[in-house]
Each structure stands twice: as C-alpha cells, then as structure tokens.
Amino acid sequence: MRGRCLIGLVDILLITLLAATALVIIAVRDLFAAVMLAGIFSLISAGLFTVMDAVDVAFTEAAVGAGISTVLMLGTLMLTTSRERRGTARIQILPLIVVTLTGAALIYGTLDMPIYGDPQAPVHHHVAPEYIADSPHEVGVPNIVTAVLASYRGYDTLGETTVVFIAGTGVLLLLKRPRREAGAEPTKNTSGDQNQTASG
Amino acid sequence: MLSPGLYNYWIVVVLMMAGFYTLISRGNLVKKLIGLNIFQVSVFMLYISMGKVQGGVAPILIGEMPAHGHAATHAAHDIDSSHDLHHDVHAKESPPRHPNESEGVLSDVLPQIDASPSLSPAAVQLAELQKTGDATIVYSNPLPHVLILTAIVVGVATTALGLALVVRINEQYGTIEEDEIHVMDPEQP
Numbered sequence: 001m002r003g004r005c006l007i008g009l010v011d012i013l014l015i016t017l018l019a020a021t022a023l024v025i026i027a028v029r030d031l032f033a034a035v036m037l038a039g040i041f042s043l044i045s046a047g048l049f050t051v052m053d054a055v056d057v058a059f060t061e062a063a064v065g066a067g068i069s070t071v072l073m074l075g076t077l078m079l080t081t082s083r084e085r086r087g088t089a090r091i092q093i094l095p096l097i098v099v100t101l102t103g104a105a106l107i108y109g110t111l112d113m114p115i116y117g118d119p120q121a122p123v124h125h126h127v128a129p130e131y132i133a134d135s136p137h138e139v140g141v142p143n144i145v146t147a148v149l150a151s152y153r154g155y156d157t158l159g160e161t162t163v164v165f166i167a168g169t170g171v172l173l174l175l176k177r178p179r180r181e182a183g184a185e186p187t188k189n190t191s192g193d194q195n196q197t198a199s200g
Numbered sequence: 201m202l203s204p205g206l207y208n209y210w211i212v213v214v215l216m217m218a219g220f221y222t223l224i225s226r227g228n229l230v231k232k233l234i235g236l237n238i239f240q241v242s243v244f245m246l247y248i249s250m251g252k253v254q255g256g257v258a259p260i261l262i263g264e265m266p267a268h269g270h271a272a273t274h275a276a277h278d279i280d281s282s283h284d285l286h287h288d289v290h291a292k293e294s295p296p297r298h299p300n301e302s303e304g305v306l307s308d309v310l311p312q313i314d315a316s317p318s319l320s321p322a323a324v325q326l327a328e329l330q331k332t333g334d335a336t337i338v339y340s341n342p343l344p345h346v347l348i349l350t351a352i353v354v355g356v357a358t359t360a361l362g363l364a365l366v367v368r369i370n371e372q373y374g375t376i377e378e379d380e381i382h383v384m385d386p387e388q389p
Contacts, residue, residue: 015207015208031230038237038238041241042241049244053340057348060353069237103214132339136261
C-alpha cells in the first residue's frame with residue numbers, strides 16, 4: 001500500500017513538471033533553449049511512461065523523442081537560425097480564447113472518464129485480456145507488447161515502416177533539390193540574413 | 201491513499217492546449233514543430249494513462265512460459281544451475297513439477313545436473329501464483345503501449361519531414377518566420 005502511494009506521488013510530481021516544462025517552452029524565445037527543453041520534456045515523459053508500466057514506450061520515447069528528434073532539430077537550427085523574431089513572442093488574444101474554450105470543453109469531457117488505474121475501465125475488458133491470456137501459447141514471447149506488435153498487429157508495423165520509408169524519401173528529395181541547381185542562385189543561408197534571398 | 205484520480209487527464213488537456221496554442225499563435229516554423237511535438241506527447245500520455253491498472257505491473261510475463269517455448273526452458277535451466285548449491289536441500293520439499301515442463305528441461309539439460317532438477321523456490325512460488333488465477337498478478341493493458349510505440353516512430357518521421365521543409369523554406373526565402381514569408385509571397389491567390 002505504501003509503495004503504491006509513493007508511485008502515485010511520483011506520477012503527480014513528474015506530470016506537473018511536464019506541464020511546467022511545456023509552458024516554459026512556449027515562453028522562451030531562444031530556439032536553442034526551446035529545443036533543449038523539448039529534449040528534457042521527452043525525457044520526463046519517458047520517466048512518466050515507466051511509472052505507468054509502459055516500459056517499451058518509455059525507452060522508445062527516450063531514444064527517439066529525446067535523442068533523434070533533438071538531433072534533427074539542432075541540425076535544422078544549424079542550417080537556419082536559432083533566434084525567434086521578437087515581435088512574434090507576445091501573447092495573442094484570439095488564439096488564447098480558442099485554446100481556453102477548447103481546453104474547458106475537453107476537461108468537461110474528462111469528468112466522465114474512469115479514474116486513473118481503475119481496473120473496471122472499459123478499455124481493459126475487450127481485446128487486451130485475450131492478448132494477455134493467449135499470447136504465451138500462441139506467440140511464445142514473454143513480453144506481451146512485443147508479441148502484439150510483431151504478431152497480432154503486424155500489419156500496423158508494416159504500415160509504420162512504409163510511413164517511415166516515405167518520410168525518409170521525402171526528406172531526401174527536399175534536401176537534394178537545391179544542390180542540383182546550386183549554380184544559379186545562392187543557397188545555404190546559414191546566417192539567416194534576409195536581404196540576400198529577398199533580392200534574388 | 202494518494203492516487204492521481206483524474207489529474208493525469210487534466211494535465212494531458214493542459215499539454216494539448218499548450219501545443220495547440222504554440223501551433224496557432226507562433227509564427228516561427230521551428231517553434232510550431234515543437235508545439236506539434238508537445239501535442240503528440242499529450243496524446244501519448246492520454247493513451248498510456250488509460251492503459252494503467254492500479255497495482256498492475258508492466259505487461260511482461262512473470263514466471264514460467266508454457267513448455268513449448270524454448271527460451272523459457274533455457275531460462276529455467278539457468279535458474280537451476282545458478283542454484284546448484286542449494287539443490288539437494290530444496291529437491292525434497294519442492295512440489296512435483298509439470299510432466300511436460302520437466303521433459304523439456306531434461307531433453308536440453310546437461311548431464312552434470314543431477315537426476316532431479318528442481319526450480320528455485322522463488323520460481324516455484326511464482327508458478328504457483330500464476331496457476332491460482334489472474335487475480336494475483338495484474339498486468340497493465342498492453343494494447344495502448346503497442347499503439348503508442350507505432351505513433352512515436354511515425355511522429356518522429358513526420359517531424360523529420362517538417363524540419364526538412366523548414367530547411368528548404370529557409371533556403372528559398374531566407375527566413376523561417378511565417379509573416380515574412382507571406383510578405384515575400386504577395387502573388388498568392
């Protein structure tokens with residue numbers, strides 16, 4: 001009972017920290033700092049996934065969200081600029097109203113949800129018990145998540161691979177094109193000054 | 201008893217709205233993508249929160265796998281050999297094992313293990329727990345975990361594509377601020 005209570009406390013602390021990080025990311029104007037905070041955000045969420053028993057999700061999030069995403073964003077900052085322009089970072093009224101209304105509606109929606117960790121919640125009654133009961137006999141892998149990912153829902157993983165392939169192709173096409181016509185116009189605007197390409 | 205109750209879902213809504221606000225109010229394209237990431241993580245958090253069962257453990261089977269799983273028999277064998285010293289003491293008091301299970305072990309087992317290989321007491325206890333029913337060990341729901349694993353990988357793929365677009369836009373326009381791009385593009389229909 002005591003350990004369970006402590007886990008609840010850890011959950012509350014981590015998720016509060018997560019919300020605080022998100023709000024700081026909005027406020028901060030230096031893009032480099034924002035990217036670093038996004039990495040921290042991913043790492044905290046990975047810890048939170050561990051607390052919520054999703055260990056596979058946690059290490060995927062730590063590797064992909066905190067690792068690869070941060071590297072990609074830093075690469076982008078290196079190729080573009082690392083400073084958000086000053087005028088854009090003020091609070092805007094209309095988006096704030098839209099967001100507040102939507103958030104209020106969503107929170108009203110959560111009041112009907114089963115509370116966190118409720119074993120009687122409808123989610124736990126349909127497909128998942130069969131996976132837990134049958135996957136040891138039908139697949140033979142101790143990790144149920146692996147069994148479902150690779151066997152029961154193998155087509156999902158195939159689709160995921162397709163999406164990653166298409167995205168990779170898209171990235172290559174987008175980044176390759178200017179190099180072919182590189183002789184015609186000045187590309188690679190690393191310093192981010194606006195006059196150069198505005199005239200050209 | 202300190203339990204999060206609905207608190208997780210409220211923070212999920214706050215995160216979602218934080219990402220949404222960044223998406224619609226910020227003109228900087230990289231900032232927009234970071235907002236999109238926050239939005240995605242909030243959805244992940246919603247799903248994983250729903251999959252948690254109070255007092256549950258991660259959905260990795262504890263104890264013995266059924267006899268036809270080869271990895272399981274090897275694992276049992278490992279446990280045996282590591283507890284070699286205590287073997288004789290526990291051999292007498294340990295309950296009889298499943299016939300097919302001991303068969304699997306015996307066919308794989310090396311000759312130096314003596315004739316009555318037994319599981320370690322902890323393993324036997326776990327097997328007993330498993331046999332008595334699902335009420336003793338509760339696993340959290342594995343299905344949301346699987347869906348979110350797929351979503352994370354797809355999410356980083358779309359982020360990469362978006363960042364490549366940002367780099368390309370910067371090469372063409374020399375800026376990643378949305379309104380400056382609009383000023384340079386007056387011919388838009």
